[in-house]
Amino acid sequence: xxxxxxxxxxxxxxxxxxxxxxxxxxxxxxxxxxxxxxxxxxxxxxxxxxxxxxxxxxxxxxxxxxxxxxxxxxxxxxxxxxxxxxxxxxxxxxxxxxxxxxxxxxxxxxxxxxxxxxxxxxxxxxxxxxxxxxxxxxxxxxxxxxxxxxxxxx
Numbered sequence: 235x236x237x238x239x240x241x242x243x244x245x246x247x248x249x250x251x252x253x254x255x256x257x258x259x260x261x262x263x264x265x266x267x268x269x270x271x272x273x274x275x276x277x278x279x280x281x282x283x284x285x286x287x288x289x290x291x292x293x294x295x296x297x298x299x300x301x302x303x304x305x306x307x308x309x310x311x312x313x314x315x316x317x318x319x320x321x322x323x324x325x326x327x328x329x330x331x332x333x334x335x336x337x338x339x340x341x342x343x344x345x346x347x348x349x350x351x352x353x354x355x356x357x358x359x360x361x362x363x364x365x366x367x368x369x370x371x372x373x374x375x376x377x378x379x380x381x382x383x384x385x386x387x388x
Contacts, residue, residue, distance in 0.1 A: 285331075289330040296329060301334070310372055315378055358385035
């Protein structure tokens with residue numbers, strides 16, 4: 235197989251590309267204080283108490299992703315729906331988001347308290363921890379946004 239570029243040419247183009255990226259970010263005034271827009275839902279991991287604290291301080295509802303590590307649909311949510319830009323923007327601006335492994339730490343006690351029987355279960359709570367709306371199973375991006383809107387309108 236014959237290559238279009240020699241190793242030397244390829245190395246030159248890689249170095250040129252890296253310099254152009256570095257120069258472009260400096261020219262645009264990118265700094266460490268630049269606000270980064272998340273491309274996925276930003277979750278608090280495994281801390282219901284922290285979610286309650288933040289929800290009270292921010293006057294927001296809480297979105298809970300109740301999952302198990304062995305759960306296939308839970309993994310699909312994390313790989314697709316939760317990484318959708320529209321979903322991320324909506325949930326990050328309207329909710330305090332918490333993902334809880336229901337088989338570790340606070341998880342088993344919360345699963346019993348909330349009566350969970352299947353995963354993934356997604357529940358929206360008010361800022362005081364009272365359930366507003368829930369759903370079980372995999373859900374696509376558009377339906378997850380509709381779910382959030384429905385909860386906010388209750």
